Amino acid sequence: MSVIEVTNLTKYYGKSRGIVDVSFKEEEGEIFGFIGPNGAGKSTTIRLLLSLIHPTSGSAKVFGKDVVTHGPEIRRDIGYLPSEVFYYEGMKVIDLLKYSASFYGKDCTERLHELSEYMELELNRRISDLSYGNKKKVGIVQGLLHSPKLLFLDEPTAGLDPLMQRKFFDLIRKENDRGVTVFFSSHILGEVQRLCTRVGIIREGKIAEISDIRTLQQNNYKKVNVTAAGLNPATFDLPGVTNVQTENGTLHFFFKGDINAVLQKISAIQVADVTIEEPTLEEIFMHYYE
Amino acid sequence: MNANIYRHEFRFRLKSVIIWSLALTFLIVFFFSMFPVFADQAALMNEFLARYPQELRAAFGMDNMDLSTVLGFYSFIFMFVQLCLAIQASNYGFGLVSIEESELTADFLLSKPVSRAQVLTSKLLAALTSLTITNLVVWVSSFAAILLFREGREYDMPTLLLLMLSIVIFQLFFLSVGLVISLLVKRVRSVTPYALGLGFGMYVLSAFSGVFGEVALELVTPFKHLDAPYIVKHVAYNTPLVLLNVAVTIIALAVSYWLYTRRDIPAVS
Numbered sequence: 001m002s003v004i005e006v007t008n009l010t011k012y013y014g015k016s017r018g019i020v021d022v023s024f025k026e027e028e029g030e031i032f033g034f035i036g037p038n039g040a041g042k043s044t045t046i047r048l049l050l051s052l053i054h055p056t057s058g059s060a061k062v063f064g065k066d067v068v069t070h071g072p073e074i075r076r077d078i079g080y081l082p083s084e085v086f087y088y089e090g091m092k093v094i095d096l097l098k099y100s101a102s103f104y105g106k107d108c109t110e111r112l113h114e115l116s117e118y119m120e121l122e123l124n125r126r127i128s129d130l131s132y133g134n135k136k137k138v139g140i141v142q143g144l145l146h147s148p149k150l151l152f153l154d155e156p157t158a159g160l161d162p163l164m165q166r167k168f169f170d171l172i173r174k175e176n177d178r179g180v181t182v183f184f185s186s187h188i189l190g191e192v193q194r195l196c197t198r199v200g201i202i203r204e205g206k207i208a209e210i211s212d213i214r215t216l217q218q219n220n221y222k223k224v225n226v227t228a229a230g231l232n233p234a235t236f237d238l239p240g241v242t243n244v245q246t247e248n249g250t251l252h253f254f255f256k257g258d259i260n261a262v263l264q265k266i267s268a269i270q271v272a273d274v275t276i277e278e279p280t281l282e283e284i285f286m287h288y289y290e
Numbered sequence: 291m292n293a294n295i296y297r298h299e300f301r302f303r304l305k306s307v308i309i310w311s312l313a314l315t316f317l318i319v320f321f322f323s324m325f326p327v328f329a330d331q332a333a334l335m336n337e338f339l340a341r342y343p344q345e346l347r348a349a350f351g352m353d354n355m356d357l358s359t360v361l362g363f364y365s366f367i368f369m370f371v372q373l374c375l376a377i378q379a380s381n382y383g384f385g386l387v388s389i390e391e392s393e394l395t396a397d398f399l400l401s402k403p404v405s406r407a408q409v410l411t412s413k414l415l416a417a418l419t420s421l422t423i424t425n426l427v428v429w430v431s432s433f434a435a436i437l438l439f440r441e442g443r444e445y446d447m448p449t450l451l452l453l454m455l456s457i458v459i460f461q462l463f464f465l466s467v468g469l470v471i472s473l474l475v476k477r478v479r480s481v482t483p484y485a486l487g488l489g490f491g492m493y494v495l496s497a498f499s500g501v502f503g504e505v506a507l508e509l510v511t512p513f514k515h516l517d518a519p520y521i522v523k524h525v526a527y528n529t530p531l532v533l534l535n536v537a538v539t540i541i542a543l544a545v546s547y548w549l550y551t552r553r554d555i556p557a558v559s
Contacts (some may be wrong), residue, residue, distance in 0.1 A: 013554070043557060050401050053554040076403040086300075086394035102294040102401040142398075 001064060003028050003181045008058035011044055018044040019205045020066040021058070026183060026198075031176055033196030033213070041205040042185040043083060046152050049183075052254040062150065076104065079148035083155040083185075085139040087127045095136055096121040097145060102251060104146040115141040118171065119164070133153060142166060144175070151175065151182045157191060165187055166242045169195060177205065227273040236265055292404050292412045292487050299416035303382065307420045309454060310378045311427040316378060318428065321367045325360070329443060332358030349497040360445035361453075365518035368453060369536035371428060372460060372513060374482060377489035379461040382417040383468020386410075388478035396555045406551040414465075414543075421461045429454050449525050456516040456527070463512045463535055464488065466542035473549040477556060500528060509534065 004026040011018035012084045019041035036042050047053045049060055051071040060067045062074045087096050097116070101108035109271040116123055119137045130138065136159045143151065153172070157165045172195065176182055186192050192199060195215065221242075227250040236244065240257030252274075255262055258278070266274055316453065328335055333359055351422060356362035387410070390396040432454065436445065450516060472478045496513030508514040509530065515535035520528055 072403045072405045080401040082397050
């Protein structure tokens with residue numbers, strides 16, 4: 001059963017676009033990366049799934065239930081870490097976390113302390129005295145303390161130092177091992193590459209591509225670098241070659257198609273060095289945005 | 291209704307409730323302590339007042355009140371009490387859901403497993419509890435002030451009770467109208483100007499309606515719906531106007547629920 005099932009979901013804020021005709025599925029136990037630049041509609045999608053906003057058309061199901069009609073029921077098993085965290089300024093961290101826990105009708109005390117200790121969060125400080133990174137930690141503990149089955153992480157690492165980021169990723173992996181499904185929105189590709197099994201790329205409110213992270217890298221462009229004396233870019237004038245650049249006697253280009261065609265061309269010349277690599281997600285990603 | 295939200299909301303407003311209650315107690319006791327002087331020199335006082343133009347007296351609702359009687363004097367103070375209660379209730383009404391949105395804590399609350407209707411009901415009940423505490427403080431300080439300073443002058447208890455019972459209707463009007471306006475406008479950035487606007491605005495309308503004797507304005511403002519001099523004079527409410535007041539309150543509440551359950555919570559921008 002799909003944990004998230006989004007069908008032709010569209011959201012307009014008045015006349016301005018939120019997302020248009022977005023469809024995708026996320027299976028149980030997956031870590032799904034949702035990538036796109038700022039303003040592409042990542043947060044809009046998450047906010048629709050949490051029914052913080054209502055769809056203009058289309059539908060979305062979480063745990064097989066419609067998000068508009070079954071919101072409260074669905075949210076019982078959801079943890080949400082927003083991209084920017086805001087909490088009641090006058091409250092103490094511990095009181096906020098207890099308030100948060102009180103909604104789930106179960107004892108979360110042990111988990112609360114466990115998580116705070118792990119994230120090195122001081123419980124007796126006032127929210128208003130916390131730095132941005134520390135508020136983010138409150139968000140993480142708050143999102144996880146009721147042991148949700150589905151986690152929405154909206155650009156979760158912003159404001160965390162590298163050490164904390166690593167701890168956070170370990171935590172998410174551990175949760176995932178216990179069977180928790182994760183929906184991970186980000187514009188930082190490195191972290192998506194590290195964590196996710198499948199990615200959806202969103203651009204200007206529309207899904208540009210959904211695929212396995214491996215397939216995305218394999219069925220894509222190869223990055224070819226050839227170093228040789230007196231190299232002529234016209235040598236590699238083949239169908240499937242793009243983005244040809246010459247730099248210090250090295251020729252860089254992207255190639256998509258039968259790699260033998262390129263190999264034949266290379267073997268015909270005297271080369272000093274050749275590398276053929278898979279592109280990073282970043283480069284694939286940039287391609288979708290050109 | 292969700293007990294956690296209720297408790298949280300109530301605590302959030304506790305300080306404000308205490309301040310309003312103290313202010314109102316001070317207002318009632320301080321003003322009423324002047325009653326003996328007014329009562330002793332009633333003739334002089336009325337002569338003094340008669341020198342003011344009729345319009346000015348009407349604006350302050352003093353054209354049909356006798357400041358030499360306990361209830362006449364009390365109804366004069368009661369208008370200022372009403373003004374304070376109006377501002378307080380509007381303040382709670384305007385802030386009820388808009389503070390969460392402007393301080394961006396709405397995301398936290400609404401991503402919890404509670405329905406919008408539950409959130410709104412819990413918040414409304416918490417605000418109503420806060421207003422009721424203030425209401426009770428007004429009751430107690432009014433009775434205390436009258437007992438302390440009436441100096442043996444008689445007053446009609448049922449009339450006083452009518453005045454006191456009108457407070458809750460009055461508060462509910464401003465609470466619900468404030469709430470519905472806050473949901474109709476796109477974003478309330480700061481609550482206080484709105485609350486002062488609604489409270490004072492209604493008061494000024496009522497004062498103008500006194501000056502011009504215009505009927506249309508009476509229909510709008512709760513200060514006329516629950517006009518203290520009228521209640522004292524007739525020992526009864528102006529029933530059609532009170533019904534109108536209650537109807538507006540109920541409609542405002544119904545529309546608020548309708549709007550809030552369909553509302554898109556604004557994100558950080």
